[in-house]
Amino acid sequence: MGERSQLAQLRTLITDHHGRPAPPIARLLGARVLAVDAGRVSIEFAVKDEFLTPGGGVQGGIISAYVDMCMALAAHTLFEPGQMLSTSSLTVSFLAPVTAGPVLGEGTVIKRGRSVVFLEAVLRDHEGRECAHASSVGSIRTRR
Secondary structure, X not given: OOOOOHHHHHHHHHHOOOOOOOOHHHHHHOOEEEEEEOOEEEEXXXXXXXXXXXXXXXXXXXXXXXXXXXXXHHHHOOOOOOEEEEEEEEEEEEOOOOOXXXXXXXXXXXXXXXXXXXXXXXXXXXXXXXXXXXXXXXEEEEOO
């Protein structure tokens, strides 16, 4: 029996809450995968007190981690077993402060080539307001 596709493996994240533990970054960000389709994911993230700046908004690096995770998982839905993403560039536009959670991130593959993938993400707060837009270019690598 061959390896399961990346898409099938990611879809188990929605229902398999008792399987292997989530990666450390997913635990740190309080990530919960809500939907997975080919080239698209939706992820809910926690807004933890330790993420807040003295002004009461989530720190920009955390926002960047939210959207980067959304885009990376979207890319992985189109990968073959053994392939992984290496982010080459990441651009984030901060539109409004995130002050409470949870927040919803949606990642989308815009175009996939043989060795490069172009991605976008949007982050919305618990009221549905857009808080950040992001774009990314990633290199498709093979695990060694």
